[in-house]
Amino acid sequence: MPLGERGGWERSESRYCGVETDFSDDVPSLLSFHISTGGFDYVLAPLMNPSYRPSLVEGNGSDTQVLPVSGSDLVLAPSQWSSHVVGKISSWIDLDSEDEVLRKDSETTLKQEISWATHLSLQACLLPTPKGTSCANYARCVNQILQGLTSLQLWLRVPLVKSDGGSADATSEGQNDSWELWNSFRLLCEHDSKLSVALDVMSTLPSEASLGRWMGESVRAAIISTDSFLTNARGYPCLSKRHQKLVAGFFDHAAQVVVSGNPVHNLPKASNSNTEGTQRHPLRSYLDYVAYLFQKMESLPEQERIELGYRDFLQAPLQPLMDNLEAQTYETFERDSVKYIQYQRAVAKALVDRVPDEKASEITTVLMVVGAGRGPLVRASLQAAEETDRKLKVYAVEKNPNAVVTLHNLVKLEGWEGIVTIISCDMRFWTAPEQADILVSELLGSFGDNELSPECLDGAQRFLKPDGISIPSSYTSFIQPVTAVKLYNDVKAHKDLAHFETAYVVKLHSVAKLAPSQSVFTFTHPNFSTKANNQRYKKLRFNLPSDAGSALVHGFAGYFDSVLYKDVHLGIEPTTATPNMFSWFPIFFPLRKPVEVHPDSPLEVHFWRCCGSSKVWYEWAVSSPTPSPIHNTNGRSYWVGL
Amino acid sequence: MPLGERGGWERSESRYCGVETDFSDDVPSLLSFHISTGGFDYVLAPLMNPSYRPSLVEGNGSDTQVLPVSGSDLVLAPSQWSSHVVGKISSWIDLDSEDEVLRKDSETTLKQEISWATHLSLQACLLPTPKGTSCANYARCVNQILQGLTSLQLWLRVPLVKSDGGSADATSEGQNDSWELWNSFRLLCEHDSKLSVALDVMSTLPSEASLGRWMGESVRAAIISTDSFLTNARGYPCLSKRHQKLVAGFFDHAAQVVVSGNPVHNLPKASNSNTEGTQRHPLRSYLDYVAYLFQKMESLPEQERIELGYRDFLQAPLQPLMDNLEAQTYETFERDSVKYIQYQRAVAKALVDRVPDEKASEITTVLMVVGAGRGPLVRASLQAAEETDRKLKVYAVEKNPNAVVTLHNLVKLEGWEGIVTIISCDMRFWTAPEQADILVSELLGSFGDNELSPECLDGAQRFLKPDGISIPSSYTSFIQPVTAVKLYNDVKAHKDLAHFETAYVVKLHSVAKLAPSQSVFTFTHPNFSTKANNQRYKKLRFNLPSDAGSALVHGFAGYFDSVLYKDVHLGIEPTTATPNMFSWFPIFFPLRKPVEVHPDSPLEVHFWRCCGSSKVWYEWAVSSPTPSPIHNTNGRSYWVGL
Structure with missing residues (x-):
């Protein structure tokens, strides 16, 4: 039963709540208990008996052996499997073990379980957390599997931890930041869009800045252990303020909550069997609390609801000079x-x-x-x-x-x-x-000058009096580095260079803003100087907060602010944005290859505005920590026609 | 007059020697003096008067102004320009200056000079060394120019320096390593094959390990200042042993020597005017010494001469099981x-x-x-x-x-x-x-098992007696990380993913081997174990020498060594290679994106040998310092058929 149905949230994936269960070979009873009795929407359940090891099966392989699965497609219709079960891959697997037999058993089992989940039409499987610091062989095997999947999603389980070591202690810190593990795994798997992350939320949370990074990643589930709940005055489970805020963030980013673990709150007797001895589900009070948090989410404003469909949807910028608007x-x-x-x-x-x-x-x-x-x-x-x-x-x-x-x-x-x-x-x-x-x-675009306001006004100022006024009198563009897996994957899906060298207008939502925005280009009007021109070059340096940990930069969010006249301004730069104005979504400049940044190594970025006889274009590049190629050389992929 | 004509060196580009000159508006005399009198093959000469600044030209631009070039295409035939002049771009340009006027003058001049050089059909132009630590705007402008060039080559002048700071002092060291500057510049220009490097050889040389890196880069010229020469017992210029070794390395890698600067050796009077008052060229004794070094190079062995045409030439490995040899x-x-x-x-x-x-x-x-x-x-x-x-x-x-x-x-x-x-x-x-x-x-390939010797011998051992002997009794593959710009660019020229996920047989020459090779997979025959299989996984960790500085890894050179029987072995692993055996060139596994490595951060690499029902393939990936995608997943690009 979904957590709620109102306020613009009725279409969000986050309205479903799951429960993690142990292995059972009686899946119909399992579902009946957790879904019908417990009120959860789905179970996160093992597909295979945890004692199974391929190398221990007699008869040299599984030729004659029936796999010890939790239940076949005859005990439950495919539609039930699909909507009520997320498969939990055997948690004992360890593909990066030093033990070769364990490694091979792990690979065999992983492939068998995924194959079985595909047979059952499951929507997703949860991959256990990599055991050590190394995960290359695990990633290699998952990456092989991903190539053959069509609809099954894989969620890599990762604990939400990051030690608080100061930035001086960068090396050891890196090893305690689970984001690094996730990042290695998904880079090895080349950002496959069928691979996402499921975070184990612990009782202690890392810094705000480090949590923020995850909002640009493809987090599908937050698995909250009953241990992570506090107890309220009435003895019921609740979450800390910081946990509540985090869960609200997950709800807002279409991540589902999964309740996990044994009940650790001793509720008042009455509520445990409220209707004539019918046993209440032991985790019901946790589910109720999650539902309460969901229903507490503020309703989306009207304009926000209208724009729901535009979230993280890439649009080509207008060409208002070359094309006529409709x-x-x-x-x-x-x-x-x-x-x-x-x-x-x-x-x-x-x-x-x-x-x-x-x-x-x-x-x-x-x-x-x-x-x-x-x-x-x-x-x-x-x-x-x-x-x-x-x-x-x-x-x-x-x-x-x-x-x-x-x-x-x-x-x-x-x-x-x-x-x-x-x-x-x-x-x-x-x-x-x-x-x-x-x-x-x-004539302003999302990035200020990107619809050629400077060129148009240069042409128009011929008929402005020498002391005349231009409204706007100036405008400035801004950028900030972002983690934006969804946007990156949508650009990548085109499989060509040109789309990586194009700026897009997009309502940013599943994006982590990694540092405050900085100004890029400013234009002032009128400008009667004979030496004036509209080419620009700006070098920018961004520093991540020292407690953020590392992050992956997929590109840059761009904005503008404009001084119309004196103290009257208009703009979309987040910290100064004009409220309730909806004419402009931000702009997004992608990077051909995402760049990993650390708080210790600033990100150095270069933006150019170049002008030719028939077009204007931007070029951009990262020079530090590692140089990128210069994007959109000579406007080869993206330009605005004069 | 080329430096020499023998020993297999007669086709090498390195037999030409140039001289760096000042600006002259009388190019015919300049050539006559340096080439006819001096004996040099070409001059490295400025194309434009060094006092020229576009912003100082009256009349608001160059519309009515003739560019102050050194000489037009009428004073010298295009063929002479082409074969005797390498254009030296004005050394005052500074595209990354804080001074915007200087920056714009620099861009204008650079574009004018390259355009002029193209008009004259020059083969190459020398770009001055970037002035500061930042070079992004310079690289952006050069990158724009490179897109329009067809035959003109650009040589970026870079001093051959690297401070000897210990590896603990990594940050400041990096800034004093000119390789870093080159690396940034060429990464921003996306490894354009028309951009190479010209090294200024100083009197003090950095460590051997750091010099070694350059042998895998596209070094076109070594500019040796007269200051860098020592004086021999007879008063003539000569070079230190280390310099001689370095120059020999350049000769071997098709880099040309350019002599630069004023004569600083006072030669015995007699030799200054040896033929009846005819003035000897003041740098003649330097040229003579360079020619002596060239002629001192050992003649190439017969087999090496036969294989000259195979140097750095990528070949697809054989498919001996699927195809029949000719x-x-x-x-x-x-x-x-x-x-x-x-x-x-x-x-x-x-x-x-x-x-x-x-x-x-x-x-x-x-x-x-x-x-x-x-x-x-x-x-x-x-x-x-x-x-x-x-x-x-x-x-x-x-x-x-x-x-x-x-x-x-x-x-x-x-x-x-x-x-x-x-x-x-x-x-x-x-x-x-x-x-x-x-x-x-x-049945061995360059990488040992890559022509499926394991699978063939597994099939054949059925008819070997239980105590029978297999010759070979075992074989092992090896890899080492290399800088290999030429190979990388040849792979990149195909513009597809598949070529970056293919291993090539190649006679490695312009390659810098960055660390000793390590063993990868071993196969032993016969192997009657029922648990045996031919899948393999190996994780390797390579450390650069602490004084090497950073380097770019374009891929891995692969070899094999085989024990035929007891102490009789056969192999191509460089340190143990069987002498005078030529059946196998090494193998080369490319990386889709080159990885920068530092002595402080080991390179962690993974190789897999995977077996399917109809094919065998390798997958490979880097996991540290930054994870690469896994290459050749499921053998999608490169495999050997069973």
Whole structure:
């Protein structure tokens, strides 16, 4: 019975809760007890008798032997196996043992069990934690298996531990950070998307920074031992605040909770047999607490629910200069009222600065909206004039002939004929009849300049008065390194270089932000300097928090912040983002090969903005701790057309 | 005038010697002086006036300005430019300067000069040494340029320095190792094959181990300053023993010497103007010394000359079980007399052990040659019998019906009809009429078991007596990590995964061996154990010498050693290789992404030999310092058919 059904969480995988069980050769009873009686959604159960060892089977192999499995496909329908059982691979296996017989028994058993799980149509199997610090042979065998799987997922069980050794003690620390084990294993398996991780949550949790890393990894399950629960005043199990926060994070990232272990809380007698002697499931109170935590999750805001389908979904950035937007796209962006309120505030402040109150009735300010689209900035500007009681003459310049049609209708509908002149022209080539006091534009992309606002405004500032105002007056891009397994695998799935050298617009969700963002490129308008150009180069250095442990960087999340006018800004950089604005998702610059970083070795990154005669593009590279190739040389994979 | 013309060196690029010059706008005179008078083969000369700065040119750019080049394509024919001039890019450029004007001037000039060099059809340009520790913007610009080049080569000038800091002082040491600079630059440029290195040889040389690394890199030139020469008893320039050894290494690896700087040796007057007042070139005595070193190089042995064309040339390994060898291949291998002498010695010892002298005339030893080919092992066995005066009965088993034809002719020709029985059959499926005392085979590949000798001999040992002897009685494979830029680039040129997951037979030459080889898999014959199988797993750990500095591992060189019988061995492992045997080149296992290793962090490597029902394959991976993906999973790219 799922943990909850409301608040936008009803589609999340995290609403299912499992229970870890011992081996049983009576699977129907096992399910009946844990699911029907206990209320769990599925069992995490061994598939094979734990005493089985292939080398001990007589008759030289398993030719005549029936495998000692927990139950066949006749005792339970495939659909029941599939929805109610996650297979637990024998925990005695040790493929990196020094003992060759154990190693070979382990490999044989692992392959037999996975084959059996596939036969049963299971959705997932749990692989036991690697026994030592080395896991290469285990990874080799799993990697061989992964090549043959189609729908079965493998969850590698890893304890959630990391010693608190200071960064000076880096070497020994690394060995006590279970993330390192996971990282080695999945790198050896080449980031196979069918391999994920199941974390054993212990009573003691490592540092916040080190926990944060896991939110960018593919964590499918959090296995919480009954030992990790505290006892509340009424004798019931509960979790520490830090555990609660962690579990909320897992819920938010589609990871399921599995309760494991024996009950260690002695509940008041009454609740153990509440309905006439019917035995209550011994772990029921743990499940109830997990359900309570799930139901306590805040409902998702309306906009967040709308955007659920966009989470971690890679989109190619717009090419607004080369392509014309469609009506649907205009409509979506125009609904972002917060954005236009900010523009209105900026225009109002500029009008007041430009025309003193005493001259408000004499002076008509010439305002040009360049890239007027279907008119939202024209409306915001006129509202600013009304609000400040200034006289305004507006030119609405728009290159998309389809949007111009809408503009003409709007002007008629609103009765703006005397105030607004519509110009159907690319702003870079328009010969203006007069000069403007204020130039208003909204040409920004998720990374600020990536939709060529600088080039467009350079072209438009010809018809701005020398002391005129550009709104926005400046904008700056930002990046930060992220762990983002999901995005990396989606890029990799294309199996070509070009997709690794492309930036994507994406609503980041299953992403771990490894260091605060830093500014990259800034553009200021107007800029009448003859030496000005729009090429840029920035070298950045990111340091991981000293208690974070190592992490894998799959690429960079990018944002922008823009100063519209004076103190009126607009942006999506997380720490300063304009609230409730939804026009821009972040941008994501992938790395062809993920780079492992440590708190002791800063990540040095280079970004270039390059300009050619017909296109603008970015190149990027990591130079430290290990140099990457330079990405997107000469804009060979990704560029924006002029 | 090339340095020499003999001993197998007449085709080496290293026979040309250059001289570094200052800027001159009279290139014909420059060439006349240095080449005709001086005897050098080419000049390394600036292409542009060193005082030129694009930002100082009036008229806002170079639109109306003629570039201040050293000479146009009219003063010298393209063929002369091409064969006598290596362009020296302005040494003032600094693309990673904090000064943005200097940075942009540097980029403009660099692109102009390369464009000009391309116009002149130069073969190569020398890029100045990066100024600071950072070189990312320089590398970005060079990388952009490299994409457009077809024949022009770029040589990055790098001083040959590495501080001797102990390995404890790893961080500061790294910064003083110029290899690190080169490595960063070329990784950023993604190992472009048109980018190589020119080393400035100083008077002080770093450790031997650190010099060794360069032999696997693409070093095109060694620029030796006159300061680095010593003075011999007669007042002439000479080089230290260590310098001589280094230069010999460069000659052997096709790197050219360039003499640089002002003369610092005051020669006896007479030799300065030896022919009636004609001024001798001031650097002539340095050139003469370089020529002396070149001519002192030992002539290449005959076999080495034959194999010159195979140096660093990747070949797919044979598939001797699936394919039949051609007559030409048999002939080549049969010429390797050393190999058959070893077999004869082994058979002789086995015969003597098996049949005491007093029974020599009674007992007939049954010897089976499995994989008899065209008969060389039959001949060696018969000679061993003659030599030891033992009676022999030989079965020659061969699966290739074409070779069987030759065998029949050989037996007739030699009159062996009474002794040798020819069996046209695959040894794995032959039903032998009697059991053998001695099983002789030569089924070894460069990596020992890689041509499936274990599987063949497992099949053949059915007809070996329980106390019978297999020759070879065992064999072991070996690997060692190598820097091998040339091989890596040749693999990369295929632009697919499969070639990075294939092992190649290759005569290794431009390869730096980074650590002593270690044993991998051993097979012993006969092996009647029922538990025996031919799957293998080996974990290896390699340490670089502590004074080597960091190095890039492109893959692993592989070898074998085989015990034929008792103390008679045969092999190609470098430290124990059988002299003058040429049947096997080493094997090379590439890495998909080269791994940087340091003396402080051992390289941990895993090799697997996997067996399926129809094929045998290897998988391999690096687990430390950074895990690689597992190569060739399930033999998807490279396998040997059963």
